Amino acid sequence: MKKKTSPFTWGVAISLLAGAVFFVGLSVFLKCEDEHPFQSQMTLSIEQIRKVAGAVADYEKSNQRRPENLEALVKAGLLSSGDLFDPKRSPSSDSNPDLLYFPALRRTDPADLVLLCTITTRKRGGSLLAVMNDYSTVELTPQELRAALQRTYSYLGGQIGRNFSGSNSR
Amino acid sequence: MEETNAQEGKGQRTIKFWAGFILGFLIVALFFSLSLPCKSKQLSKEAICGASLNGIGKGVVFYARENNDLYPPDLATLVQAGNVPSGMLLCPSSGTERATTTRPADIEAHCDYIYVSGFDSNPSGDLIRAFELPANHGQEFVNVLYVDFHVKGTKDMNVFAGELQRLNDYIAEERGAER
Known part of the structure; x- marks a missing residue:
């Protein structure tokens, strides 16, 4: 005689099936969300950053000092405002340039400090761009850029430093 | 009398079904919570x-x-x-x-x-x-x-x-x- 399946077994079986369908669906959905290709619209190409570095150098030659900010290069006619932004981006009036500038650095400061750099890469795992204080352009890994930025901030901190226990050389 | 027994039996079957259902759902939830993308x-x-x-x-x-x-x-x-x-x-x-x-x-x-x-x-x-x-x-x-x-x-x-x-x-x- 065939044994009748108990309601408990039916409950477990149905819920396993329904739960599996639900969680597999959720899992696929979340995985899809996660795998959207990352596309930064806040980074410059190496040609662009070289152009900006060239403009800073030209400004320095003409004025015996570096510009206070990158907008000064646009005002001086050395760059167009679009040169400071990712070409894929449509900057609004309150958009910040897509590269970081260190106006505190002087030509006589160490060559291995960062003068200009990007802070995001086009794609995940890509390299970051930096122009060093001697105007050389380099591609760096995030960890290398972090070290270079730390060097730069530590040096400048030493220059402006007051009320901190390092060697102050103001 | 028989009708009452039948009703009790049906109630018990329903309870057993839902107990099984909840147990199964918890097993699946536990399994997937460990493997869900992050x-x-x-x-x-x-x-x-x-x-x-x-x-x-x-x-x-x-x-x-x-x-x-x-x-x-x-x-x-x-x-x-x-x-x-x-x-x-x-x-x-x-x-x-x-x-x-x-x-x-x-x-x-x-x-x-x-x-x-x-x-x-x-x-x-x-x-x-x-x-x-x-x-x-x-x-x-x-x-x-x-x-x-x-x-x-x-x-x-x-x-x-x-x-x-x-x-x-x-x-x-x-x-x-x-x-």
């Missing part, structure tokens, strides 16, 4: 990273208290002074390994944050004191420690870039006009 893990890593920066901020305060209001020149000094453990200099998302010694070069090479030295406070207190690069969180998120020691995370890289540039402008102003 949106929630990512969020928790962002929070742990923020907590690390917060810890660094507290370490700076303790260091200043112990050193006549002098701030540390770098993060290695904080570790060497015992104000923060070297593991606190790591963002859990970056995969950087912990420093094995307390030598400054070793600590510096095993650190995910950038510390800005040279000022104790500024009039508004909203300048950046320490930060990380967005690459730590797949370029979609970044944590920042401010001069007044509050920590904030943002997904808006334009705002982050603006705050960093403002910090650089402030340093330039402090250093003086000669360039």
Whole structure:
């Protein structure tokens, strides 16, 4: 005689099936969300950053000092405002340039400090761009850029430093 | 009588069915919670990273208290002074390994944050004191420690870039006009 399946077994079986369908669906959905290709619209190409570095150098030659900010290069006619932004981006009036500038650095400061750099890469795992204080352009890994930025901030901190226990050389 | 027994039997079968259903659902939920892709893990890593920066901020305060209001020149000094453990200099998302010694070069090479030295406070207190690069969180998120020691995370890289540039402008102003 065939044994009748108990309601408990039916409950477990149905819920396993329904739960599996639900969680597999959720899992696929979340995985899809996660795998959207990352596309930064806040980074410059190496040609662009070289152009900006060239403009800073030209400004320095003409004025015996570096510009206070990158907008000064646009005002001086050395760059167009679009040169400071990712070409894929449509900057609004309150958009910040897509590269970081260190106006505190002087030509006589160490060559291995960062003068200009990007802070995001086009794609995940890509390299970051930096122009060093001697105007050389380099591609760096995030960890290398972090070290270079730390060097730069530590040096400048030493220059402006007051009320901190390092060697102050103001 | 038979009708009552039949009704009781039906009620028991329903209870057994739902007990089985709930048990099965819990088993599946447990199994998938262990294997789901990591949106929630990512969020928790962002929070742990923020907590690390917060810890660094507290370490700076303790260091200043112990050193006549002098701030540390770098993060290695904080570790060497015992104000923060070297593991606190790591963002859990970056995969950087912990420093094995307390030598400054070793600590510096095993650190995910950038510390800005040279000022104790500024009039508004909203300048950046320490930060990380967005690459730590797949370029979609970044944590920042401010001069007044509050920590904030943002997904808006334009705002982050603006705050960093403002910090650089402030340093330039402090250093003086000669360039």
